[in-house]
Amino acid sequence: MKMMTVRLMKFPYPYRAAVTICSDIDGTSFENFMIIHEFLNSGKETVLGRGLNLPIGDSFWMYDMDGNPDAAFSYFEGYTAKESKYAPYIRDFIKAGVIDVMHSYGNFSEHNKFSREHAIRAINELDRHSIKLGVWTNHGGLTNVQNLGANSVGYGDVPQSDYYHADLLLEYGVKFYWDSELSLHTNVGQDASSRYGDAYWHSTLYGTPIEYMKYSLKGLLSYADELQQIISSRKLIAGKRFNSLENELIIEEQLRDGSAIHRFKRFGQGRYDWSDDLPRLVNIAFLDKLVEKRGYSIVYIHLGDRKIKSDTRPLSRSTVDAFTLLADYYQLGKVWVSNTSTILRYNFIRKNLEWCTRIVDDTLIIDINGLKSPHKDFVVTSDDIQGISFLCLEGCANIVVQLNNQVQKDIIEYSDNTGRRIITVPNRDIEWPLI
Ligand SMILES: [Zn+2]
Structure with missing residues (x-):
């Protein structure tokens, strides 16, 4: 096999x-x-x-x-x-x-x-x-x-x-x-690695030297504030300190x-x-x-x-x-x-997607079976899996995507510049509704 x-x-x-x-x-x-x-x-x-x-x-x-x-x-x-x-x-x-x-x-x-x-x-x-x-x-x-x-x-x-x-x-x-x-x-960048400075001196929001200095100082003060609060339970600066882990x-x-x-x-x-x-x-x-x-x-x-x-x-x-x-x-x-x-829908669905693969004859079947716990009650439709893409590192003759045992007909297959195959459920476009 x-x-x-x-x-x-x-x-x-x-x-x-x-x-x-x-x-x-x-x-x-x-x-x-x-x-x-x-x-x-x-x-x-x-x-x-x-x-x-x-x-x-x-x-x-x-x-x-x-x-x-x-x-x-x-x-x-x-x-x-x-x-x-x-x-x-x-x-x-x-x-x-x-x-x-x-x-x-x-x-x-x-x-x-x-x-x-x-x-x-x-x-x-x-x-x-x-x-x-x-x-x-x-x-x-x-x-x-x-x-x-x-x-x-x-x-x-x-x-x-x-x-x-x-x-x-x-x-x-x-x-x-x-x-x-x-x-x-x-x-x-949310849902990406982040460091403390990304919210202050590394943020692309602060273009001028004055802004850069101001918000770098705010970042440093916020950091110092945490220590200060621990010592005296008084706050130096308004707002919440950025938590790069969240x-x-x-x-x-x-x-x-x-x-x-x-x-x-x-x-x-x-x-x-x-x-x-x-x-x-x-x-x-x-x-x-x-x-x-x-x-x-x-x-x-x-x-x-x-x-x-x-x-x-x-x-x-x-x-x-x-x-x-x-x-x-x-x-x-x-x-x-x-x-x-x-x-938002794509992010939520992708993060919670319950899927597995199997091979029947020379066909790779990717089975999507809904969402993981605690979202098992969520009924996933073909609209919900728009954009979902799989990278297949080794090949079978055919690749099929099934949602709740229904073959998805409109999937698109690509191969990247290293010959790997990618299967994607296309996104439907937003069309300007007026002539
Ligand atoms: Zn408003």
Whole structure:
């Protein structure tokens, strides 16, 4: 009998790292959203240049009021149940994957505006249109009582609260959430090896000598702080010290009502979260470091919110250039780019995949049997295994991938430059839904 060595690859072949832009919708007009995403998601000639065909998604709000701070377009008019003129577009964008994140239910900028009724209405409306979203990011400050998690200022997952809605949200299908700046990291590459300095003096975020010195000092002080706290239990510096041993992209945890959820990390910094900051976040140093570390990065930004208000273009020239650079790395097969929900789903499925191999006659069969414990109840579909890739070090005449004993028909086989065979389940593209 032939010996067969098969490895589950870290990223969809041929990529060596994964990145997405996870933008909060604050301050984005519908007109700018259309211009930005036609440029990102289509291959058409647009006002920002030739479209990049980049599968990058975005977030949205069900509720917002004209005149609110950071107002954007929303599904309903104000906080009412009346559908806005944007609702049909939002539905089409969600179905296409151009929108894949709920940036909470909405922009509740005043006290006592959000209620559980808003959550019920939003979820019923999405369900009525068979629209599923799996990712939630918290938004805003104290008035956004809908926010989730012990690190937020909200009560959305506190069962005793009038604002409780996490039961509805998780039953609807949200599996991943981002809570607060404590889940915002400055080191490049999650699910990759990391050293303490990566969050400070080795971070690609700090380009100028002053920033470099400032954040190096912050790193050193944070380190000293730990010693100081041990001695006197007093803190020298605000914030949490970076722990290089806790660098997972996704953390399994419980909300305050005891329900299981996955919290994810984003890359960035609260000071550098405007659209104009994208070149600071995504540049050659960042992308090369991400490839070198073979890491994941979910980049935190507000793509539709310009820092330089005198410039009325939807994106600055240098932000357009940063996206063009990202498209180059993607097209060269170095960095996998997709929307947030796809990257999170792939990471979760790959990490927990239960699979084995067997040889029948001259055929290697790779059997995927669902997920490992404690996720055995998760029903894995062919959609869920998109991107999953196996490296086969020795050959059989045929290689077959089976999911729950069903042969997967659309797999692709490659051979690399050393003749090794790679089997991959292709990712489905995000297509710009408008003509
Ligand atoms: Zn926000």
